[in-house]
Amino acid sequence: MLQQIIDRRLAGKNKSIGNRERFLRRYKEQIRGAVRRAIDGRGIRDLERGEEIRIPKKDLNEPVFHHGQGGVRDIVHPGNREYIRGDRIERPKGGGGSGGKGGGQASDSGEGDDDFVFSLSKEEFMQVFFDDLALPHLIRTQLAETPEWKSHRAGLTSDGTPNNLHVVRSMRGALGRRIALGASSRRELHELEAELLELQGQPATIVTSARIVELEELIKHLRGRIAGIPFLDPIDLRFRNRVKVPVPTSKAVMFCLMDVSGSMDEGRKELSKRFFILLYLFLTRHYEKIEIVFIRHHTQAQEVDEEGFFHSTETGGTVVSSALVLMEEIIRARFPSDQWNIYGAQASDGDNWHHDSGRCRELLEQKILPLCRYYAYVQVAEPEQNLWEEYVRLAAVSGKHFAMRKVTEAAQIYPVFRDLFKKEGVQA
Secondary structure, eight states: OOOOOOOOOBOGGGOBHHHHHHHHHHTHHHHHHHHHHHHTTSOGGGOSSOEEEEEOGGGGOOOOOOOOOOSOOOOOOTTOOSOOTTOOOOOOOGGGGTTTSSOSOOOSSOOOOOOEEEEEOHHHHHHHHTTTBOOTTOOOOSOOSSOEEEEEEEEEESOOOGGGBOHHHHHHHHHHHHHHHHHHHHHHHHHHHHHHHHHHTSOOOHHHHHHHHHHHHHHHHHHHHHHTSOSSOGGGOOEEEEEEEEEOOOOEEEEEEEEOSTTOOHHHHHHHHHHHHHHHHHHHHHOSSEEEEEEEESSSEEEEOHHHHHHOOOOOOOOTHHHHHHHHHHHHHHOOTTTOEEEEEEEEOSOOOHHHHHHHHHHIIIIIGGGOSEEEEEEOSSSOOHHHHHHHHHHHHHGGGEEEEEOOSGGGHHHHHHHHSBOTTOOO
């Protein structure tokens, strides 16, 4: 029997959770647009909070079927002393035509509709914000240290709960048991019935009459024994058995490489930090088995923790290859490519020691990209210097595993981020 469970529990202030979820699904595109507009007016550190979303009233109108006005109709509106047929009616002046947004002056005429305003919770805002994003080319490499478990069918068992009862197998077992237990009795019953039929066809004598009475008693007893075999016995019951088996868990590591050389002024560093904070929120929110390695570099590269990566003030010259060398060393030492999905994200202004840019391209092409699923480079400056030119050559031969974009202002960070980490087959 098909059962349907409807959750009618109410959220805060007597609001239905189911109705709210249906509303979010129906107006998903309008909410996405409102979220994109909302993030332009807040700092990246204030990203993980709720937001008040405004949807125009016209977007909430639903289509309806109605009878159209066919033919030519003359209608007289009572009380009309201002207009005659053919006059053009002007728009209402003042606040009447402003759509209810408060942009016009006070007026004693005209009317409009207010926009529909509701609040997204922190979880709903972040879910819409990171919708359709994923680490590209992620594959399952090895069982993680703490495996996830999945219920899997494992045949039948004689013990279980009633909801797991396998009716067909239980009835099949009961039928086999009844046939096996009653086989000898049925065979004996057939023999006695055949003998009784033969005696009843012979002339009646004292001996045959006594034998007939005896056979009838035996037949009655055997039929009782056969009828006494239970139709369904507890030993016939079979239940579906389920066992928990480990399922592969994707293990991934993301390398975050940030240029902190002297050419990276505070504005460019802020753009880089905003991109990496957005990446950090995305990774920690969507992936449990994720390791993040932070690397800062100028002339020398150093692995640091989260606090040092985002708040350290150390600076110097520029040798980008030092970060790539350190990244390769860490991969070889701690993250074997046959066990880990390896990703890299690099942010720089593109300024590099001239003789080092070619080495960066060689390191990526020969040593790092063969180990990585995906590598993204973000340049936080407009001028295309030697590092950008070398990476353009690399992108031409690396295919989808290497991507590069430019970011010159804060409003471009989110679109570039979505473009770099969009799910396969989804438009940015």
